[in-house]
Amino acid sequence: MANGAAAVAEKTFYEEGTSSRKGILGWLLSTDHKRIGLLYLGAVGSFFIVGVILGILMRLELIAPGKTIMEPQTYNAVFTLHGVIMIFLFIIPGIPAVFGNFFLPLQLGAKDVAFPRLNLLSWYIYIIGAILVLISLVLPGGPLDTGWTFYIPYSVRTGANVSLAIFAAFVLGFSSILTGLNFITTVHRMRAPGMGFFKMPLFVWATYATAWIQVIATPIIGITILLVILERVFGVGIFDPALGGDPILYQHLFWIYSHPAVYIMILPAMGVVSEIIPTFARRTIFGYKAIAISSLAIAFVGYLVWAHHMFVSGLSDTSAMIFSLLTFIVALPSGVKIFNWVATMYKGSIDPKPPFIWVMVFIFLFSIGGLTGLVLGSLATDVHLHDTYFVVAHFHYVMFGGTGTIFFAALFYWYPKMFGKMYSIKWANIAAALFFVAFNALYFPKFIMGYMGMPRRYYDYLPEFADLQLISTIGSWLMGITMIIIFWNLIHALLKGPKSKENPWGGVTLEWHTSSPPPLENFHVIPTVTHEPYDFSQLKEMKNYESD
């Protein structure tokens, strides 16, 4: 069945909730996956803004050698908080919790996720974790100053408030695990009639692969954190050499989670790309199975490369060799995806609207991030570049240029579906162009500085880096302006924007087969799937699509 929704006046999920309560409680107690997705959007978006402000403050401090606006202790706390917020509160939950929640059931043709109450609980756990982070900032001892990696023994020795802050990460982990569990079950149990695994949209595949990592890898960081707390509070020697522990063991455990976690960050974004390109090229995806299976390959091979973060920690030369080899292998499935995406543009009918433009920016920035990953995977070069600005540039290209860019692309793509409004296309395009310039000004100099030998997490630097540091800081201002334009555009559209068409881009995956915004239980009639996910011949039959 592929008929567009009938355009009868029907209550949207804004007008009708799962509980009889009205107003704010109707949201805070809602088990509707769409409302929960928007609750996440509010929370994740707010923390992102805080993280960006902290980043801009850091760049201001680094504008010239010596002290500019803050003391070294403050700087150390700021980069730690920036890292913790961006990793644990923005990028890990980001796409799965916001867009996964909102669109997984819609794309599967389901009424909701498998466990709606567990879903709401996950959001509360996220909020509790976030509040614990904030409390840890103001308690005696002062804000965490260890970097987001909490390396031992520094994190045992510092006077700062480590236990509470990492306990917050522990709590946040549960939110991630439960969301993963919920999504896995949803994918297995809630697919609409006719939707076999290989008829699922690729965003579903990517979210599904991610969910497995969330469920399998997150407990490792949870246990590691408990061990650190045990050590700090009760003096049990596990990692701290002063108590007879082994600090390298900590690094292994930390990265056994945190490396797979980088795939939690990037896989869902790759899923979104696989949605946007077919829609705007109006043709089927090239290499559907290759893309779907490469997600699973990344999810599983991703467990085997953690020690590439430890090449200079005193790892044996043989282990270094093996982990370097595996690191190169795990790069291949990502390459496969990029080639298939570009091939999907071949003989399409391309309409480069903002979501597509943002995806193009993504492909360029993410390719740079991935290719510089090869430089770091190679042993000879990693010894030089490890823990320098080269790494800082690399992970911002991957996480911000990759996942961050796609967070915006997803917002621009699904905004009309989520809110029923349309933003300014012109300003979304201007923002994409400005983002491109700002991003490269902000981070490209860091590759050069890294190769020149500028270590990361430095409050101060040698005069030879002054020019490049200045360019980077100017980039951060442009980035600030870009963010203001994006948020202003989206908020303005929400308040005053024109009503959007039901299916403005001509999408054909199931979320476009219902009204915008969707009703409480998503579909008036649960659809029966007869087409492949990206079969645009359906468009002719879809009543809600008016070609322009």
Next chain:
Amino acid sequence: MFPAPTSTVETVDSVMLYIVAISVILLLGITVTMIYFVFKYNRKKGHEPQDIHGSILLETIWIAVPTVLVLSMFYFGYEGFKEMRMDSKDAFVIQVKAKMWAWDFRYDNGKNLDTLYVPVGRPIKLELQSLDVNHSLYIPAFRIKQDVIAGGKINTLFFTPELVGSYDIACAEFCGLNHSMMYTKVVVLSKDDFASWYEAKKDSSEVQNAGIVQ
């Protein structure tokens, strides 16, 4: 080529050049193709889109070719790494102790100071130990670093300086308040200068000036 302060420098730079060259080609290939398609297959031109589901041949090519490329990168990286890790029987051994936020170098004859002096042309082996938290001894000009781990573990770092001169040593593992101030120098002296420095009872600062003559 410019004379390099150690032979490692050329090795690392050439591996870097190799990977970056391939990367730039791939990046340009991807970007140009993408932009070309966007213009060529623009909806404004009114082409009928074609549903091409994939191609086993292409899939195989773009798995096989990158596999060969990355394996070659791996190989060069590993060869370079082996070269850096080469221990030598007649290496000159110096004990290094790191603490928040200073370095301490101790020689077999009891000389002990905060700057590293080494003779040119002789393999050097640093034995690294930390007195408090983790640090990392990093000499950017030589393209080498090694973590200095707290506890009993002693890591080693090898290099053979080939140019007389003075180079920065930085700390590359975050170690708290003054992490960014944990700089010192490695001073490479000619064999004779080093011998007289090593035997002399003179204070280190005098020699430091004598060392960087050119």
